[in-house]
Amino acid sequence: ALIRRFHEAKVSEAKSVIVWGTGTPRREFLYVDDMADACVHLMKTYSSAELVNIGTGEDITIAEFARVVAAIVGYSGEISFDTSRPDGTPRKLLDVSRLAKLGWRATTSLEDGVRRAYAAYLSHT
Numbered sequence: 001a002l003i004r005r006f007h008e009a010k011v012s013e014a015k016s017v018i019v020w021g022t023g024t025p026r027r028e029f030l031y032v033d034d035m036a037d038a039c040v041h042l043m044k045t046y047s048s049a050e051l052v053n054i055g056t057g058e059d060i061t062i063a064e065f066a067r068v069v070a071a072i073v074g075y076s077g078e079i080s081f082d083t084s085r086p087d088g089t090p091r092k093l094l095d096v097s098r099l100a101k102l103g104w105r106a107t108t109s110l111e112d113g114v115r116r117a118y119a120a121y122l123s124h125t
Contacts, residue, residue, distance in 0.1 A: 002066060003114070003121050006073040016078040017070070020085035023063030028055050028093045031113030034106040041104045055094035056106045065110075072114045 002019070009017045038054040046052065060068075066079050099105075108116075 002069045003073065003118050006066075006070050006075040007118070007121065007125075009077060010073055010075040014077055016080050017066075017075065018080050018082050019062065019066050020082055021062060021087035022083050023061055023066065023081045025062050025087045025089065026059040026091040026093065027062060027065065028057075028059045029065070029110055029113065030055050030106060031108035031116065033116075034108050034113075038099065038104050038106075042099075042102070045102055050098070052098050052102070053094035053096050054099060055096045056110075057094065057096040057100070059091065059093040060110070068111060069114055069118075072111065072118055 005017055008014075034056075035054060042052060042054075063079070063081070070076075070079060096105075
């Protein structure tokens with residue numbers, strides 16, 4: 001949703017984009033191709049019934065994420081936060097230690113993933 005909102009703000013030359021909440025909650029982001037790669041890796045190498053979390057093991061604040069998206073989209077206006085809107089869960093970060101022991105880790109950086117997602121968005125609008 002932020003990619004679309006920042007793109008539309010750039011195109012319309014909006015002075016500000018409003019993001020819900022305070023911007024302080026932390027989230028983990030995983031690029032879809034890394035998710036697919038992890039699933040294939042697990043299908044080939046893992047047979048236990050124990051659950052395995054798939055993620056990057058790294059998180060950033062919503063405010064940081066919004067700045068990354070704005071920069072990649074090319075939006076240079078203000079990012080403001082509507083603190084009357086809910087923040088949601090303070091932190092969403094998976095323990096990926098079991099996955100790491102199995103020899104897998106994400107290879108797509110947050111910035112590269114957002115770049116690819118933005119390119120895909122542009123090709124479908």
